[in-house]
Amino acid sequence: MNPTEFDRLIHTQANQALSVPSTPAYVYSEAALRALSQQAALIAERAGCELxxxxxxxxxxxxxxTLSSHIHGFAASSVFEARIADSVRRSGQSLHCYSPAYSPDDIESTLALADYMSLNSTFQFDVASALNSGATSLGLRxxxxxSFVSDPRYDPSRPGSKLGVLLSGLEKIVRMPDGLEGVHIHNNCESNDLSQLAQSSEALSDTLKRIDNLRWVNLGGGYYLGPEMDTSPLEQVVGRLRSDYGVKVFIEPGTALVQQAGFLVTEALDVFPDDGTDIVVLDTSTSHMPEVFEYQYTPAVSRPEADEGNPTRLAGRTCLAGDIFGDYDFQDPVRTGERIAIVDAG
Ligand SMILES: Cc1ncc(COP(=O)(O)O)c(C=O)c1O
Incomplete structure (x- = not known):
């Protein structure tokens, strides 16, 4: 599917979502999920890694x-997610687990399910290693x-990060932990630039050479995998890891496979003017999209906007004054009773 066909599909799906029987509704498009996962599977296949x-x-x-048809497995970040993934995975699909910290009980429960488990520190690795029967392949994040992300709240490599063992710290360790078979990185967020992944992978090379029984490298998520992306850096990274170390390589996107397939469909309960802006109170709340409130980002919506359009504020129906989706310049004014889809809500 080329980028134009893809945009057309998402647009059609958003319009179809508007006809749900009642609102508010959180709607996923199966067609969009299939298109997104097929696209990512194509990229992974071309690169030679597992998705x-x-x-x-x-x-x-x-x-x-729905995603299951096009992927090699699931990545879970808690015991609860691991149980859900285990309940839907098909034969041959692997389960990969990682969390910034596990209790000893969580480690036991996770080891019982996971094919691959990445630990966040050498201490956690040693606990998992002692409890592992050998059925789970253990790695270190x-x-x-x-750092590629400007907002430190999203930057896994921010100074003082809790996420993963510092490469500079690992260099000081004389011997790599016994039983270490894998390496996991994830240091980006919503990036379109896979050359950043190439830089991250390059940074690992001295460390990878020091791991005697290296079997796999998990390159994490954090990248969109749309049809317009230059995927050659991923192909080079995976090719090099496979030829230099003979390892299996995984990528584990989340957002790329679902974000554009989800729509929050709402109805305008009331519209009234305030100082030149139409205030639209919707039958939903930003509580269903916490990132909108916490990070103050304005989500895209299904209505056409225009340069000199009608200034409109879309607000949630709760009593919280800041329960606001955003300010828009719509081509046409919103009418009471009209349905609006918040897009990219997956
Ligand atoms: C370890 C790890 N892997 C994968 C992902 C998925 O990232 P994204 O949804 O940006 O692709 C995340 C997201 O926070 C993560 O922390």
């Missing part, structure tokens, strides 16, 4: 079942100490 889906982006079972 996992990371549940933290959306863990709804019907969504996982490493922090390549390369």
């Amino acid at each position: 996992l889906y990371t549940l933290k982006a959306c863990a709804l079972v019907p969504v996982l079942e 490493l922090n390549p100490e390369l």
